[in-house]
Amino acid sequence: MIIRPFRAEDEAAIVALWVKCDLVRPWNDPRKDIQRKLQVQPELFLVGEESGHLIASVMAGYEGHRGWLNYLAVDPAHQRRGHARALLSEAERLLLERGCPKINLQIRTTNAAAAAFYHALGYGLDEVISMGKRLVHDEPSV
Template sequence: MAQRVRSFLREDTEPVVALWQRCGLTRPWNDPRRDIERKLTVQPELFLVVERAGAVVATAMAGYDGHRGWVYYVAVEPALQGAGLGRTLMTEVEARLLALGCPKVNVQIRGGNEPVAAFYARLGYAEDGATGFGKRLIPDD
């Protein structure tokens, strides 16, 4: 089936938020629409979606901070999981980060979502022994 990887467009917002909800990626303390608006101000071209038959079926929100690449909101439509879409999208993310000179890409796996580590392992990612610390600067709730 024809599909393409392209950058996110603002009109994708509601379908993408709905996809993230179906994939269990939204949290009360992260307003997904605000996350999208912020991303549209910084490297919006690295916010990728897979479009198939006019519908967004996968997303990856990437960025390069000059030291590492980061990828958030990696999501594939539940009915289409396990068919290579996630790999296709992450391959494109990595190619775009590499084109910017990015030497390493990181992902964060939320507590409770450990099984997804097997997906990243298949793509060549390995746990690097670092513990993620975060501090909220702008509350969304």
């Protein structure tokens, strides 16, 4: 798998990947999420390509205090081959290069497989409550 930054022409394939991986929710328009990411550290939006097809993605970001990971996805037909680990490793490298001391991520409580994956790679459960407030209410496009 080749890891490279996202390009505008990747949008449809990435949205389809996220839908296939069950990452899309009605309150998050994936196309708007992509456009927002392209305004802030677009070089940290990575995709994995194999034989000319996009099979993986991750969005990373760093605001000076913590790094964040979102939309880590690998096409189910390509899972269990180390692609997620490779993408995660590259995102971690890029965040560390920027001086990031810690990475945060959120996992839905129903996604035990994702929690086990991250745990195996050294991520631990933080004793925090994750809270959010929606400032913009997207109308889904998917």
